[in-house]
Amino acid sequence: MRNQYGAPLISPEPSSWIEEAAEEICVQGYTVVHDMFTADTLEEARMRLDALYEKQALAFGEKRLKEIGDELTVRAPLLEDDFFLRFAAHERLLTLVEHVLAAPPVLYLQNGILNNVPDHPQTRWHRDLPYQRWMPNRPATLNALYALDDFRADNGATLILPHSHRLDPLPSWRYCEKHAFAALVPAGSVLVFDSWLWHRAGDNASGAPRRALNHIYATPVFQPFYDFRPLLERLPHADARLHTLLGKTYQTHADGTAWREARYHRLQTQ
Ligand SMILES: O=C(O)CCC(=O)C(=O)O
Structure with a gap:
Protein backbone atom coordinates (compact mmCIF):
# COMPACT_ATOMS: atom_id res chain seq x y z
CA MET A 1 0.00 0.00 0.00
CA ARG A 2 1.32 3.46 -0.89
CA ASN A 3 1.68 5.94 1.96
CA GLN A 4 -0.59 8.93 2.09
CA TYR A 5 -1.08 11.89 4.40
CA GLY A 6 -4.21 12.92 6.25
CA ALA A 7 -7.32 11.03 7.26
CA PRO A 8 -8.88 9.68 4.06
CA LEU A 9 -12.63 10.02 3.56
CA ILE A 10 -12.34 7.31 0.94
CA SER A 11 -10.62 3.97 0.92
CA PRO A 12 -6.89 4.29 0.01
CA GLU A 13 -7.24 1.20 -2.19
CA PRO A 14 -10.84 0.83 -3.40
CA SER A 15 -11.54 -2.86 -3.70
CA SER A 16 -15.27 -3.03 -4.48
CA TRP A 17 -17.70 -1.27 -6.83
CA ILE A 18 -19.15 0.53 -3.78
CA GLU A 19 -15.78 1.97 -2.75
CA GLU A 20 -15.05 3.02 -6.33
CA ALA A 21 -18.47 4.66 -6.71
CA ALA A 22 -18.10 6.37 -3.31
CA GLU A 23 -14.76 7.81 -4.36
CA GLU A 24 -16.25 9.19 -7.58
CA ILE A 25 -19.11 10.81 -5.66
CA CYS A 26 -16.73 12.34 -3.11
CA VAL A 27 -14.16 13.61 -5.64
CA GLN A 28 -16.03 14.55 -8.83
CA GLY A 29 -19.50 14.75 -7.27
CA TYR A 30 -21.24 11.91 -9.14
CA THR A 31 -21.16 8.34 -10.40
CA VAL A 32 -23.35 6.14 -12.58
CA VAL A 33 -24.60 2.74 -11.45
CA HIS A 34 -25.66 0.60 -14.38
CA ASP A 35 -28.34 -2.00 -15.13
CA MET A 36 -30.69 -1.38 -12.23
CA PHE A 37 -33.90 -2.38 -14.04
CA THR A 38 -34.97 -4.43 -17.06
CA ALA A 39 -36.51 -3.01 -20.23
CA ASP A 40 -39.95 -4.37 -19.21
CA THR A 41 -39.90 -2.60 -15.85
CA LEU A 42 -38.79 0.62 -17.53
CA GLU A 43 -41.59 0.39 -20.07
CA GLU A 44 -44.09 -0.01 -17.28
CA ALA A 45 -42.51 2.84 -15.27
CA ARG A 46 -42.80 5.24 -18.24
CA MET A 47 -46.44 4.31 -18.79
CA ARG A 48 -47.34 4.65 -15.11
CA LEU A 49 -45.47 7.96 -14.76
CA ASP A 50 -47.25 9.46 -17.79
CA ALA A 51 -50.61 8.32 -16.38
CA LEU A 52 -49.85 9.79 -12.95
CA TYR A 53 -48.92 13.11 -14.49
CA GLU A 54 -52.23 13.26 -16.34
CA LYS A 55 -54.02 12.52 -13.08
CA GLN A 56 -52.06 15.10 -11.03
CA ALA A 57 -52.36 17.80 -13.70
CA LEU A 58 -56.09 17.26 -13.94
CA ALA A 59 -56.52 17.38 -10.16
CA PHE A 60 -54.41 20.52 -9.60
CA GLY A 61 -55.07 22.23 -12.92
CA GLU A 62 -52.51 22.69 -15.70
CA LYS A 63 -52.74 26.48 -15.45
CA ARG A 64 -52.06 26.50 -11.70
CA LEU A 65 -49.16 24.09 -12.19
CA LYS A 66 -47.59 26.58 -14.61
CA GLU A 67 -48.20 29.43 -12.14
CA ILE A 68 -46.07 27.65 -9.53
CA GLY A 69 -43.45 26.51 -12.07
CA ASP A 70 -44.23 22.85 -11.49
CA GLU A 71 -45.47 21.59 -14.83
CA LEU A 72 -44.16 18.29 -16.25
CA THR A 73 -43.20 17.08 -12.78
CA VAL A 74 -44.83 14.13 -11.01
CA ARG A 75 -44.79 14.74 -7.26
CA ALA A 76 -44.14 11.77 -4.96
CA PRO A 77 -45.26 9.03 -7.40
CA LEU A 78 -44.72 6.25 -4.87
CA LEU A 79 -47.41 7.70 -2.62
CA GLU A 80 -49.98 7.09 -5.35
CA ASP A 81 -48.53 3.97 -6.92
CA ASP A 82 -46.32 1.69 -4.86
CA PHE A 83 -44.82 0.31 -8.09
CA PHE A 84 -42.36 3.21 -7.69
CA LEU A 85 -41.11 2.02 -4.31
CA ARG A 86 -38.73 -0.40 -6.06
CA PHE A 87 -36.75 2.58 -7.40
CA ALA A 88 -36.46 4.32 -4.02
CA ALA A 89 -35.63 1.10 -2.17
CA HIS A 90 -33.34 -0.61 -4.71
CA GLU A 91 -30.99 -2.75 -2.68
CA ARG A 92 -27.76 -1.91 -4.50
CA LEU A 93 -28.58 1.79 -4.46
CA LEU A 94 -29.39 1.84 -0.74
CA THR A 95 -26.16 0.00 0.06
CA LEU A 96 -24.17 2.65 -1.80
CA VAL A 97 -26.10 5.56 -0.29
CA GLU A 98 -25.71 4.18 3.22
CA HIS A 99 -21.99 3.68 2.64
CA VAL A 100 -21.47 7.25 1.41
CA LEU A 101 -23.66 8.95 4.03
CA ALA A 102 -22.24 6.68 6.73
CA ALA A 103 -25.75 6.44 8.19
CA PRO A 104 -29.05 4.74 7.35
CA PRO A 105 -30.65 7.04 4.75
CA VAL A 106 -34.03 8.75 5.04
CA LEU A 107 -36.00 9.32 1.83
CA TYR A 108 -36.34 13.08 1.45
CA LEU A 109 -38.21 13.13 -1.87
CA GLN A 110 -39.12 11.21 -5.00
CA ASN A 111 -40.20 13.13 -8.11
CA GLY A 112 -40.75 12.15 -11.72
CA ILE A 113 -39.51 14.46 -14.48
CA LEU A 114 -41.13 14.49 -17.89
CA ASN A 115 -38.69 16.47 -19.94
CA ASN A 116 -40.77 16.97 -23.10
CA VAL A 117 -39.88 20.52 -24.03
CA PRO A 118 -36.77 22.72 -24.35
CA ASP A 119 -37.74 24.96 -21.39
CA HIS A 120 -38.70 22.47 -18.71
CA PRO A 121 -38.70 24.11 -15.20
CA GLN A 122 -35.64 22.01 -14.25
CA THR A 123 -33.50 23.49 -17.04
CA ARG A 124 -32.21 26.30 -14.77
CA TRP A 125 -28.89 25.62 -13.01
CA HIS A 126 -29.51 24.67 -9.39
CA ARG A 127 -28.52 22.67 -6.34
CA ASP A 128 -31.22 20.37 -5.10
CA LEU A 129 -31.70 21.41 -1.50
CA PRO A 130 -33.58 24.70 -1.32
CA TYR A 131 -32.71 27.37 1.30
CA GLN A 132 -29.20 26.00 2.02
CA ARG A 133 -26.41 28.56 2.17
CA TRP A 134 -23.77 26.24 3.55
CA MET A 135 -21.62 23.47 2.22
CA PRO A 136 -20.90 20.19 3.99
CA ASN A 137 -17.33 18.90 3.91
CA ARG A 138 -18.61 15.40 3.12
CA PRO A 139 -21.84 14.22 1.48
CA ALA A 140 -24.87 14.99 3.67
CA THR A 141 -27.54 14.19 1.10
CA LEU A 142 -27.40 12.25 -2.16
CA ASN A 143 -29.50 12.31 -5.32
CA ALA A 144 -30.37 9.23 -7.33
CA LEU A 145 -31.68 10.20 -10.76
CA TYR A 146 -32.85 7.15 -12.71
CA ALA A 147 -32.93 7.36 -16.49
CA LEU A 148 -36.27 5.91 -17.60
CA ASP A 149 -35.42 6.79 -21.22
CA ASP A 150 -31.85 6.92 -22.54
CA PHE A 151 -30.31 10.28 -21.64
CA ARG A 152 -28.87 11.60 -24.92
CA ALA A 153 -27.33 14.91 -25.93
CA ASP A 154 -30.32 15.74 -28.17
CA ASN A 155 -33.09 14.79 -25.72
CA GLY A 156 -32.07 16.74 -22.63
CA ALA A 157 -29.51 14.58 -20.81
CA THR A 158 -28.80 16.09 -17.39
CA LEU A 159 -26.01 18.67 -17.46
CA ILE A 160 -23.69 18.58 -14.48
CA LEU A 161 -20.70 20.64 -13.43
CA PRO A 162 -18.11 18.16 -12.08
CA HIS A 163 -16.55 19.08 -8.69
CA SER A 164 -19.07 21.89 -8.14
CA HIS A 165 -20.41 20.22 -4.96
CA ARG A 166 -17.37 21.81 -3.31
CA LEU A 167 -17.54 25.21 -5.02
CA ASP A 168 -18.32 28.33 -3.05
CA PRO A 169 -18.92 30.88 -4.46
CA LEU A 170 -20.66 29.34 -7.43
CA PRO A 171 -19.42 30.07 -10.93
CA SER A 172 -21.27 32.17 -13.49
CA TRP A 173 -23.89 30.67 -15.82
CA ARG A 174 -21.49 31.23 -18.68
CA TYR A 175 -18.80 29.16 -16.94
CA CYS A 176 -21.36 26.43 -16.22
CA GLU A 177 -22.53 26.26 -19.81
CA LYS A 178 -18.92 26.17 -21.05
CA HIS A 179 -17.72 23.44 -18.67
CA ALA A 180 -20.92 21.42 -18.22
CA PHE A 181 -20.82 17.73 -18.86
CA ALA A 182 -23.84 15.93 -20.38
CA ALA A 183 -24.51 12.76 -18.37
CA LEU A 184 -25.34 10.26 -21.12
CA VAL A 185 -26.96 7.69 -18.87
CA PRO A 186 -28.56 4.64 -20.50
CA ALA A 187 -32.17 3.82 -19.56
CA GLY A 188 -32.25 1.61 -16.47
CA SER A 189 -29.10 3.13 -14.95
CA VAL A 190 -28.95 5.72 -12.22
CA LEU A 191 -26.91 8.89 -11.83
CA VAL A 192 -25.99 9.20 -8.15
CA PHE A 193 -24.66 12.58 -7.08
CA ASP A 194 -23.94 14.78 -4.10
CA SER A 195 -27.02 17.04 -3.84
CA TRP A 196 -24.71 20.08 -3.68
CA LEU A 197 -23.58 19.34 -7.26
CA TRP A 198 -24.62 22.15 -9.59
CA HIS A 199 -26.82 20.67 -12.34
CA ARG A 200 -29.77 21.19 -14.64
CA ALA A 201 -31.96 19.21 -17.03
CA GLY A 202 -30.71 19.53 -20.59
CA ASP A 203 -32.80 21.15 -23.32
CA ASN A 204 -34.88 18.52 -25.06
CA ALA A 205 -35.05 19.33 -28.75
CA SER A 206 -35.79 15.76 -29.89
CA GLY A 207 -39.59 16.02 -29.91
CA ALA A 208 -39.84 12.86 -27.78
CA PRO A 209 -40.09 12.74 -23.97
CA ARG A 210 -37.04 12.08 -21.79
CA ARG A 211 -38.30 10.78 -18.49
CA ALA A 212 -36.41 10.49 -15.20
CA LEU A 213 -37.13 9.62 -11.60
CA ASN A 214 -35.30 11.68 -9.02
CA HIS A 215 -34.70 10.84 -5.36
CA ILE A 216 -32.95 12.57 -2.51
CA TYR A 217 -31.66 10.61 0.47
CA ALA A 218 -30.62 12.38 3.64
CA THR A 219 -29.23 11.86 7.06
CA PRO A 220 -31.76 13.25 9.57
CA VAL A 221 -30.05 16.61 10.04
CA PHE A 222 -31.73 19.36 12.05
CA GLN A 223 -34.91 17.42 12.70
CA PRO A 224 -36.69 19.12 15.67
CA PHE A 225 -36.86 17.04 18.85
CA TYR A 226 -40.54 17.83 19.44
CA ASP A 227 -43.58 18.62 17.32
CA PHE A 228 -44.43 22.18 18.45
CA ARG A 229 -47.22 22.71 15.90
CA PRO A 230 -50.18 21.90 18.20
CA LEU A 231 -49.24 25.02 20.18
CA LEU A 232 -50.25 27.15 17.19
CA GLU A 233 -53.84 25.94 17.50
CA ARG A 234 -53.97 27.86 20.80
CA LEU A 235 -52.43 30.97 19.21
CA PRO A 236 -54.92 32.25 16.58
CA HIS A 237 -52.98 35.51 16.09
CA ALA A 238 -49.57 33.94 15.59
CA ASP A 239 -47.61 35.80 12.90
CA ALA A 240 -45.54 34.31 10.07
CA ARG A 241 -42.35 34.29 12.14
CA LEU A 242 -43.99 32.27 14.90
CA HIS A 243 -45.42 29.85 12.33
CA THR A 244 -41.90 29.26 11.07
CA LEU A 245 -40.40 29.01 14.55
CA LEU A 246 -42.88 26.37 15.66
CA GLY A 247 -42.43 24.22 12.58
CA LYS A 248 -45.54 25.08 10.54
CA THR A 249 -43.90 26.74 7.51
CA TYR A 250 -41.46 23.94 6.70
CA GLN A 251 -43.49 20.94 7.77
CA THR A 252 -43.44 17.69 5.86
CA ARG A 266 -47.19 31.17 -0.54
CA LEU A 267 -46.70 32.60 -4.07
CA GLN A 268 -50.17 34.20 -4.01
CA THR A 269 -49.60 35.89 -0.67
CA GLN A 270 -45.99 37.06 -1.19
O1 LIG B 1 -34.24 15.94 -15.30
C1 LIG B 1 -33.06 16.20 -15.14
O2 LIG B 1 -32.20 15.93 -15.95
C2 LIG B 1 -32.61 16.92 -13.90
C3 LIG B 1 -33.69 16.98 -12.87
C4 LIG B 1 -33.35 17.94 -11.80
O3 LIG B 1 -32.55 18.81 -11.95
C5 LIG B 1 -34.03 17.84 -10.52
O4 LIG B 1 -35.02 17.08 -10.40
O5 LIG B 1 -33.61 18.54 -9.59
Missing part, protein backbone atom coordinates in the same frame (compact mmCIF):
# COMPACT_ATOMS: atom_id res chain seq x y z
CA HIS A 253 -46.37 17.65 3.42
CA ALA A 254 -48.81 14.76 3.32
CA ASP A 255 -48.36 14.36 -0.45
CA GLY A 256 -47.55 16.16 -3.69
CA THR A 257 -50.88 17.99 -3.79
CA ALA A 258 -50.42 19.35 -0.26
CA TRP A 259 -46.92 20.56 -1.26
CA ARG A 260 -48.30 22.24 -4.39
CA GLU A 261 -51.20 23.88 -2.50
CA ALA A 262 -48.77 25.30 0.10
CA ARG A 263 -46.50 26.64 -2.65
CA TYR A 264 -49.46 28.13 -4.52
CA HIS A 265 -50.68 29.83 -1.34
Whole structure:
Protein backbone atom coordinates (compact mmCIF):
# COMPACT_ATOMS: atom_id res chain seq x y z
CA MET A 1 0.00 0.00 0.00
CA ARG A 2 1.32 3.46 -0.89
CA ASN A 3 1.68 5.94 1.96
CA GLN A 4 -0.59 8.93 2.09
CA TYR A 5 -1.08 11.89 4.40
CA GLY A 6 -4.21 12.92 6.25
CA ALA A 7 -7.32 11.03 7.26
CA PRO A 8 -8.88 9.68 4.06
CA LEU A 9 -12.63 10.02 3.56
CA ILE A 10 -12.34 7.31 0.94
CA SER A 11 -10.62 3.97 0.92
CA PRO A 12 -6.89 4.29 0.01
CA GLU A 13 -7.24 1.20 -2.19
CA PRO A 14 -10.84 0.83 -3.40
CA SER A 15 -11.54 -2.86 -3.70
CA SER A 16 -15.27 -3.03 -4.48
CA TRP A 17 -17.70 -1.27 -6.83
CA ILE A 18 -19.15 0.53 -3.78
CA GLU A 19 -15.78 1.97 -2.75
CA GLU A 20 -15.05 3.02 -6.33
CA ALA A 21 -18.47 4.66 -6.71
CA ALA A 22 -18.10 6.37 -3.31
CA GLU A 23 -14.76 7.81 -4.36
CA GLU A 24 -16.25 9.19 -7.58
CA ILE A 25 -19.11 10.81 -5.66
CA CYS A 26 -16.73 12.34 -3.11
CA VAL A 27 -14.16 13.61 -5.64
CA GLN A 28 -16.03 14.55 -8.83
CA GLY A 29 -19.50 14.75 -7.27
CA TYR A 30 -21.24 11.91 -9.14
CA THR A 31 -21.16 8.34 -10.40
CA VAL A 32 -23.35 6.14 -12.58
CA VAL A 33 -24.60 2.74 -11.45
CA HIS A 34 -25.66 0.60 -14.38
CA ASP A 35 -28.34 -2.00 -15.13
CA MET A 36 -30.69 -1.38 -12.23
CA PHE A 37 -33.90 -2.38 -14.04
CA THR A 38 -34.97 -4.43 -17.06
CA ALA A 39 -36.51 -3.01 -20.23
CA ASP A 40 -39.95 -4.37 -19.21
CA THR A 41 -39.90 -2.60 -15.85
CA LEU A 42 -38.79 0.62 -17.53
CA GLU A 43 -41.59 0.39 -20.07
CA GLU A 44 -44.09 -0.01 -17.28
CA ALA A 45 -42.51 2.84 -15.27
CA ARG A 46 -42.80 5.24 -18.24
CA MET A 47 -46.44 4.31 -18.79
CA ARG A 48 -47.34 4.65 -15.11
CA LEU A 49 -45.47 7.96 -14.76
CA ASP A 50 -47.25 9.46 -17.79
CA ALA A 51 -50.61 8.32 -16.38
CA LEU A 52 -49.85 9.79 -12.95
CA TYR A 53 -48.92 13.11 -14.49
CA GLU A 54 -52.23 13.26 -16.34
CA LYS A 55 -54.02 12.52 -13.08
CA GLN A 56 -52.06 15.10 -11.03
CA ALA A 57 -52.36 17.80 -13.70
CA LEU A 58 -56.09 17.26 -13.94
CA ALA A 59 -56.52 17.38 -10.16
CA PHE A 60 -54.41 20.52 -9.60
CA GLY A 61 -55.07 22.23 -12.92
CA GLU A 62 -52.51 22.69 -15.70
CA LYS A 63 -52.74 26.48 -15.45
CA ARG A 64 -52.06 26.50 -11.70
CA LEU A 65 -49.16 24.09 -12.19
CA LYS A 66 -47.59 26.58 -14.61
CA GLU A 67 -48.20 29.43 -12.14
CA ILE A 68 -46.07 27.65 -9.53
CA GLY A 69 -43.45 26.51 -12.07
CA ASP A 70 -44.23 22.85 -11.49
CA GLU A 71 -45.47 21.59 -14.83
CA LEU A 72 -44.16 18.29 -16.25
CA THR A 73 -43.20 17.08 -12.78
CA VAL A 74 -44.83 14.13 -11.01
CA ARG A 75 -44.79 14.74 -7.26
CA ALA A 76 -44.14 11.77 -4.96
CA PRO A 77 -45.26 9.03 -7.40
CA LEU A 78 -44.72 6.25 -4.87
CA LEU A 79 -47.41 7.70 -2.62
CA GLU A 80 -49.98 7.09 -5.35
CA ASP A 81 -48.53 3.97 -6.92
CA ASP A 82 -46.32 1.69 -4.86
CA PHE A 83 -44.82 0.31 -8.09
CA PHE A 84 -42.36 3.21 -7.69
CA LEU A 85 -41.11 2.02 -4.31
CA ARG A 86 -38.73 -0.40 -6.06
CA PHE A 87 -36.75 2.58 -7.40
CA ALA A 88 -36.46 4.32 -4.02
CA ALA A 89 -35.63 1.10 -2.17
CA HIS A 90 -33.34 -0.61 -4.71
CA GLU A 91 -30.99 -2.75 -2.68
CA ARG A 92 -27.76 -1.91 -4.50
CA LEU A 93 -28.58 1.79 -4.46
CA LEU A 94 -29.39 1.84 -0.74
CA THR A 95 -26.16 0.00 0.06
CA LEU A 96 -24.17 2.65 -1.80
CA VAL A 97 -26.10 5.56 -0.29
CA GLU A 98 -25.71 4.18 3.22
CA HIS A 99 -21.99 3.68 2.64
CA VAL A 100 -21.47 7.25 1.41
CA LEU A 101 -23.66 8.95 4.03
CA ALA A 102 -22.24 6.68 6.73
CA ALA A 103 -25.75 6.44 8.19
CA PRO A 104 -29.05 4.74 7.35
CA PRO A 105 -30.65 7.04 4.75
CA VAL A 106 -34.03 8.75 5.04
CA LEU A 107 -36.00 9.32 1.83
CA TYR A 108 -36.34 13.08 1.45
CA LEU A 109 -38.21 13.13 -1.87
CA GLN A 110 -39.12 11.21 -5.00
CA ASN A 111 -40.20 13.13 -8.11
CA GLY A 112 -40.75 12.15 -11.72
CA ILE A 113 -39.51 14.46 -14.48
CA LEU A 114 -41.13 14.49 -17.89
CA ASN A 115 -38.69 16.47 -19.94
CA ASN A 116 -40.77 16.97 -23.10
CA VAL A 117 -39.88 20.52 -24.03
CA PRO A 118 -36.77 22.72 -24.35
CA ASP A 119 -37.74 24.96 -21.39
CA HIS A 120 -38.70 22.47 -18.71
CA PRO A 121 -38.70 24.11 -15.20
CA GLN A 122 -35.64 22.01 -14.25
CA THR A 123 -33.50 23.49 -17.04
CA ARG A 124 -32.21 26.30 -14.77
CA TRP A 125 -28.89 25.62 -13.01
CA HIS A 126 -29.51 24.67 -9.39
CA ARG A 127 -28.52 22.67 -6.34
CA ASP A 128 -31.22 20.37 -5.10
CA LEU A 129 -31.70 21.41 -1.50
CA PRO A 130 -33.58 24.70 -1.32
CA TYR A 131 -32.71 27.37 1.30
CA GLN A 132 -29.20 26.00 2.02
CA ARG A 133 -26.41 28.56 2.17
CA TRP A 134 -23.77 26.24 3.55
CA MET A 135 -21.62 23.47 2.22
CA PRO A 136 -20.90 20.19 3.99
CA ASN A 137 -17.33 18.90 3.91
CA ARG A 138 -18.61 15.40 3.12
CA PRO A 139 -21.84 14.22 1.48
CA ALA A 140 -24.87 14.99 3.67
CA THR A 141 -27.54 14.19 1.10
CA LEU A 142 -27.40 12.25 -2.16
CA ASN A 143 -29.50 12.31 -5.32
CA ALA A 144 -30.37 9.23 -7.33
CA LEU A 145 -31.68 10.20 -10.76
CA TYR A 146 -32.85 7.15 -12.71
CA ALA A 147 -32.93 7.36 -16.49
CA LEU A 148 -36.27 5.91 -17.60
CA ASP A 149 -35.42 6.79 -21.22
CA ASP A 150 -31.85 6.92 -22.54
CA PHE A 151 -30.31 10.28 -21.64
CA ARG A 152 -28.87 11.60 -24.92
CA ALA A 153 -27.33 14.91 -25.93
CA ASP A 154 -30.32 15.74 -28.17
CA ASN A 155 -33.09 14.79 -25.72
CA GLY A 156 -32.07 16.74 -22.63
CA ALA A 157 -29.51 14.58 -20.81
CA THR A 158 -28.80 16.09 -17.39
CA LEU A 159 -26.01 18.67 -17.46
CA ILE A 160 -23.69 18.58 -14.48
CA LEU A 161 -20.70 20.64 -13.43
CA PRO A 162 -18.11 18.16 -12.08
CA HIS A 163 -16.55 19.08 -8.69
CA SER A 164 -19.07 21.89 -8.14
CA HIS A 165 -20.41 20.22 -4.96
CA ARG A 166 -17.37 21.81 -3.31
CA LEU A 167 -17.54 25.21 -5.02
CA ASP A 168 -18.32 28.33 -3.05
CA PRO A 169 -18.92 30.88 -4.46
CA LEU A 170 -20.66 29.34 -7.43
CA PRO A 171 -19.42 30.07 -10.93
CA SER A 172 -21.27 32.17 -13.49
CA TRP A 173 -23.89 30.67 -15.82
CA ARG A 174 -21.49 31.23 -18.68
CA TYR A 175 -18.80 29.16 -16.94
CA CYS A 176 -21.36 26.43 -16.22
CA GLU A 177 -22.53 26.26 -19.81
CA LYS A 178 -18.92 26.17 -21.05
CA HIS A 179 -17.72 23.44 -18.67
CA ALA A 180 -20.92 21.42 -18.22
CA PHE A 181 -20.82 17.73 -18.86
CA ALA A 182 -23.84 15.93 -20.38
CA ALA A 183 -24.51 12.76 -18.37
CA LEU A 184 -25.34 10.26 -21.12
CA VAL A 185 -26.96 7.69 -18.87
CA PRO A 186 -28.56 4.64 -20.50
CA ALA A 187 -32.17 3.82 -19.56
CA GLY A 188 -32.25 1.61 -16.47
CA SER A 189 -29.10 3.13 -14.95
CA VAL A 190 -28.95 5.72 -12.22
CA LEU A 191 -26.91 8.89 -11.83
CA VAL A 192 -25.99 9.20 -8.15
CA PHE A 193 -24.66 12.58 -7.08
CA ASP A 194 -23.94 14.78 -4.10
CA SER A 195 -27.02 17.04 -3.84
CA TRP A 196 -24.71 20.08 -3.68
CA LEU A 197 -23.58 19.34 -7.26
CA TRP A 198 -24.62 22.15 -9.59
CA HIS A 199 -26.82 20.67 -12.34
CA ARG A 200 -29.77 21.19 -14.64
CA ALA A 201 -31.96 19.21 -17.03
CA GLY A 202 -30.71 19.53 -20.59
CA ASP A 203 -32.80 21.15 -23.32
CA ASN A 204 -34.88 18.52 -25.06
CA ALA A 205 -35.05 19.33 -28.75
CA SER A 206 -35.79 15.76 -29.89
CA GLY A 207 -39.59 16.02 -29.91
CA ALA A 208 -39.84 12.86 -27.78
CA PRO A 209 -40.09 12.74 -23.97
CA ARG A 210 -37.04 12.08 -21.79
CA ARG A 211 -38.30 10.78 -18.49
CA ALA A 212 -36.41 10.49 -15.20
CA LEU A 213 -37.13 9.62 -11.60
CA ASN A 214 -35.30 11.68 -9.02
CA HIS A 215 -34.70 10.84 -5.36
CA ILE A 216 -32.95 12.57 -2.51
CA TYR A 217 -31.66 10.61 0.47
CA ALA A 218 -30.62 12.38 3.64
CA THR A 219 -29.23 11.86 7.06
CA PRO A 220 -31.76 13.25 9.57
CA VAL A 221 -30.05 16.61 10.04
CA PHE A 222 -31.73 19.36 12.05
CA GLN A 223 -34.91 17.42 12.70
CA PRO A 224 -36.69 19.12 15.67
CA PHE A 225 -36.86 17.04 18.85
CA TYR A 226 -40.54 17.83 19.44
CA ASP A 227 -43.58 18.62 17.32
CA PHE A 228 -44.43 22.18 18.45
CA ARG A 229 -47.22 22.71 15.90
CA PRO A 230 -50.18 21.90 18.20
CA LEU A 231 -49.24 25.02 20.18
CA LEU A 232 -50.25 27.15 17.19
CA GLU A 233 -53.84 25.94 17.50
CA ARG A 234 -53.97 27.86 20.80
CA LEU A 235 -52.43 30.97 19.21
CA PRO A 236 -54.92 32.25 16.58
CA HIS A 237 -52.98 35.51 16.09
CA ALA A 238 -49.57 33.94 15.59
CA ASP A 239 -47.61 35.80 12.90
CA ALA A 240 -45.54 34.31 10.07
CA ARG A 241 -42.35 34.29 12.14
CA LEU A 242 -43.99 32.27 14.90
CA HIS A 243 -45.42 29.85 12.33
CA THR A 244 -41.90 29.26 11.07
CA LEU A 245 -40.40 29.01 14.55
CA LEU A 246 -42.88 26.37 15.66
CA GLY A 247 -42.43 24.22 12.58
CA LYS A 248 -45.54 25.08 10.54
CA THR A 249 -43.90 26.74 7.51
CA TYR A 250 -41.46 23.94 6.70
CA GLN A 251 -43.49 20.94 7.77
CA THR A 252 -43.44 17.69 5.86
CA HIS A 253 -46.37 17.65 3.42
CA ALA A 254 -48.81 14.76 3.32
CA ASP A 255 -48.36 14.36 -0.45
CA GLY A 256 -47.55 16.16 -3.69
CA THR A 257 -50.88 17.99 -3.79
CA ALA A 258 -50.42 19.35 -0.26
CA TRP A 259 -46.92 20.56 -1.26
CA ARG A 260 -48.30 22.24 -4.39
CA GLU A 261 -51.20 23.88 -2.50
CA ALA A 262 -48.77 25.30 0.10
CA ARG A 263 -46.50 26.64 -2.65
CA TYR A 264 -49.46 28.13 -4.52
CA HIS A 265 -50.68 29.83 -1.34
CA ARG A 266 -47.19 31.17 -0.54
CA LEU A 267 -46.70 32.60 -4.07
CA GLN A 268 -50.17 34.20 -4.01
CA THR A 269 -49.60 35.89 -0.67
CA GLN A 270 -45.99 37.06 -1.19
O1 LIG B 1 -34.24 15.94 -15.30
C1 LIG B 1 -33.06 16.20 -15.14
O2 LIG B 1 -32.20 15.93 -15.95
C2 LIG B 1 -32.61 16.92 -13.90
C3 LIG B 1 -33.69 16.98 -12.87
C4 LIG B 1 -33.35 17.94 -11.80
O3 LIG B 1 -32.55 18.81 -11.95
C5 LIG B 1 -34.03 17.84 -10.52
O4 LIG B 1 -35.02 17.08 -10.40
O5 LIG B 1 -33.61 18.54 -9.59
